[in-house]
Amino acid sequence: MSLTNRKKNNQVPEPALRRMPCYLAYLKLAQKEGLKHISSTLIARDMGVDPTQVTKDLSYTSIVGKTRVGYEVVPLIQVLEDFLGFTVVDEAYLFGVGSLGKALLHDHGLKQFGLKVVAAFDVDPEVVGKTIEGVPIYHFEELATMRAETVKIGILTVPVDKAQEVANRLVEVGIKALWNFTPVRIKVDERVVVQNTSLYAHLAVMFNRMKAD
Amino acid sequence: MSLTNRKKNNQVPEPALRRMPCYLAYLKLAQKEGLKHISSTLIARDMGVDPTQVTKDLSYTSIVGKTRVGYEVVPLIQVLEDFLGFTVVDEAYLFGVGSLGKALLHDHGLKQFGLKVVAAFDVDPEVVGKTIEGVPIYHFEELATMRAETVKIGILTVPVDKAQEVANRLVEVGIKALWNFTPVRIKVDERVVVQNTSLYAHLAVMFNRMKAD
DNA sequence: CAGTGTGAAGTTGTTCACAGCA
DNA sequence: TGCTGTGAACAACTTCACACTG
Numbered sequence: 001m002s003l004t005n006r007k008k009n010n011q012v013p014e015p016a017l018r019r020m021p022c023y024l025a026y027l028k029l030a031q032k033e034g035l036k037h038i039s040s041t042l043i044a045r046d047m048g049v050d051p052t053q054v055t056k057d058l059s060y061t062s063i064v065g066k067t068r069v070g071y072e073v074v075p076l077i078q079v080l081e082d083f084l085g086f087t088v089v090d091e092a093y094l095f096g097v098g099s100l101g102k103a104l105l106h107d108h109g110l111k112q113f114g115l116k117v118v119a120a121f122d123v124d125p126e127v128v129g130k131t132i133e134g135v136p137i138y139h140f141e142e143l144a145t146m147r148a149e150t151v152k153i154g155i156l157t158v159p160v161d162k163a164q165e166v167a168n169r170l171v172e173v174g175i176k177a178l179w180n181f182t183p184v185r186i187k188v189d190e191r192v193v194v195q196n197t198s199l200y201a202h203l204a205v206m207f208n209r210m211k212a213d
Numbered sequence: 214m215s216l217t218n219r220k221k222n223n224q225v226p227e228p229a230l231r232r233m234p235c236y237l238a239y240l241k242l243a244q245k246e247g248l249k250h251i252s253s254t255l256i257a258r259d260m261g262v263d264p265t266q267v268t269k270d271l272s273y274t275s276i277v278g279k280t281r282v283g284y285e286v287v288p289l290i291q292v293l294e295d296f297l298g299f300t301v302v303d304e305a306y307l308f309g310v311g312s313l314g315k316a317l318l319h320d321h322g323l324k325q326f327g328l329k330v331v332a333a334f335d336v337d338p339e340v341v342g343k344t345i346e347g348v349p350i351y352h353f354e355e356l357a358t359m360r361a362e363t364v365k366i367g368i369l370t371v372p373v374d375k376a377q378e379v380a381n382r383l384v385e386v387g388i389k390a391l392w393n394f395t396p397v398r399i400k401v402d403e404r405v406v407v408q409n410t411s412l413y414a415h416l417a418v419m420f421n422r423m424k425a426d
Numbered sequence: 427c428a429g430t431g432t433g434a435a436g437t438t439g440t441t442c443a444c445a446g447c448a
Numbered sequence: 449t450g451c452t453g454t455g456a457a458c459a460a461c462t463t464c465a466c467a468c469t470g
Binding site for chain 1 (some may be wrong): 235299322373
């Protein structure tokens, strides 16, 4: 692994991290087709991105490619999955069992990528006490009694006007990371990792590009 | 609106576009609290971002702020919604009624942000013929008979290995934009707008930041 | 020579500094 | 003074150019 390719704070650039799961998905397809070796150039061509970028992105991991041959597919997949934290399963609580929250509970993909929702919370008596895909739904007030030691991630799918409030509670309880699906940006202690994922932000970009042609 | 603040290709930078829906959500909350005026500085403080950035981002729209007072909340909301394309409703087809696809069909938020799913497609006889939230689900092969003139957006929630194939079909039918929820990057005619939204990419970033502390 | 790996150049986006204003 | 708006400085990311390797 090169030194120049590491940023001073030792962080992998976010754009690179976001691209890696794409490579991973692509590689898994390639593997299914029986491919043994693959080159940055080929990945780049197939995905329509810059070859050097692929090389640089992959160099953040520990893998090294062979000149003229490229990378071995199977180890590359392994290394990427490890690097992205998809092989270790983290437990999470989900807050807000509305349409989006329900959706995430139904999504089996998450577990495959290292995230296991072990409990959900809401205030609506309509859903509290029920179970979705084996995940029990508790009343938000019952949070206090939960073991926050093993659960480090909170998924926020609450209404916008509750987001900050719920986030505050979670930080108190000692949560380490918040996956925020609401469009508001929440303010928390800077040691807590916040990942904002608002579908509507992406919609906005798409609409704009459509207008701009 | 400044000229220097426009990029040469006249495009609003993507990061700015992604931030705008956050401002919008924040402003709506502020409005609910009865606030009449708001300043970049205040928005920035509340959201924990740089004040100049807020000013720059807002300057991409047509709104002008008043010195010392800031912006009027109500018109600012209006202008932002217009600018982001949330006030005009676009019709969309959804492809792949799996867990994520179902989720999006259940999500009422989308319509509020200018996207209306008018039909869904799948190949699974289990779901074909049914209706979710008033949206009829057709067999994928029935796509040919649909009016692609009014529907310009395709939502891709199919399995990874089908993404490219389905995308190709949609481009043939004349789709203008693809909202791709699969982790693979699809290759299409460059006139088609592709918006990649992979949850797992965000997961990867979150995991990485958690490790790095 | 097709491919990796890397420093340098170029581009895009962010932050700073300050002019102008009420 | 507290705010907008903007050019200039800076940082981050991407692309280019090229040395190196089997």
